[in-house]
């Protein structure tokens with residue numbers, strides 16, 4: 001199936017990055033937000049990131065302008081998805097919100113449209129069941145910052161069919177990304193491996209093994225990670241890390257995924273990382 005028109009639902013950190021890479025690679029993108037103010041913020045972030053790519057000579061001015069021209073903003077799901085070949089949902093990681101959004105998308109998207117969720121932890125099979133086309137439903141999991149990170153983790157739900165998988169795999173390659181197939185289990189592969197490492201790093205601080213700075217230095221200098229696990233946790237959002245750990249803990253019923261009490265306390269205090277100006281570090 002030839003995907004040309006894409007609807008991206010949600011213009012937050014992940015949604016604006018996803019819209020950015022589709023638009024930059026020639027797709028027509030409808031970016032759907034709930035309020036004009038949020039949509040304006042998303043377009044201004046995309047513009048800033050495209051300008052940075054121009055200043056680093058990764059793209060030229062014409063490409064920047066074409067990319068922005070490929071994006072149009074919509075404040076209504078029905079209107080924004082009605083001609084889409086692919087819908088990518090990147091709304092907050094909350095099952096009830098996602099289900100409501102998917103029911104609205106399912107009502108208005110064309111019959112041939114593929115439905116992709118950028119969820120980082122919620123079951124694809126469960127989200128698919130809130131639509132009438134679970135065979136066309138798939139996880140399309142991008143990584144932050146989306147314009148930079150090469151991976152798309154493609155998550156097959158219980159009923160995802162081969163045609164849907166192949167179309168999403170080919171589309172990911174057209175975005176200059178590397179698709180990696182995984183099956184639908186809690187945390188998929190990315191967060192099943194990443195989150196226990198972040199949680200263990202938080203336990204090191206909690207138990208006084210080392211400071212946050214020292215834990216990060218060990219992992220950066222000793223393991224060649226581009227940023228330490230605690231800086232990365234701040235970057236992802238401590239609330240998001242906690243939600244994902246809870247999905248792993250509930251999903252496997254295994255105490256090895258229990259969230260560190262320090263993480264819970266920091267989220268309770270509203271110290272969520274970069275987005276609130278403070279987490280393990282101050283911003």
Ligand code: CAA
Pocket residue numbers: 049052053056120142143144145146147148149190191226227232236
């Ligand atoms: N848009 C476009 N380009 C961007 C960008 C953006 N939003 N953010 C950074 N860049 C580019 C910069 O222009 C720079 O380009 P050059 O190499 O050509 O100079 C490059 O990325 C590196 O950026 P910086 O020099 O500013 O900073 P850095 O070298 O410290 O790298 C980083 C920043 C790319 C974020 C790097 O630290 C990194 O890779 N960190 C790990 C990120 C990671 O693990 N992400 C996954 C998180 S998990 C997730 O997203 C999913 C989930 O389910 C939780």
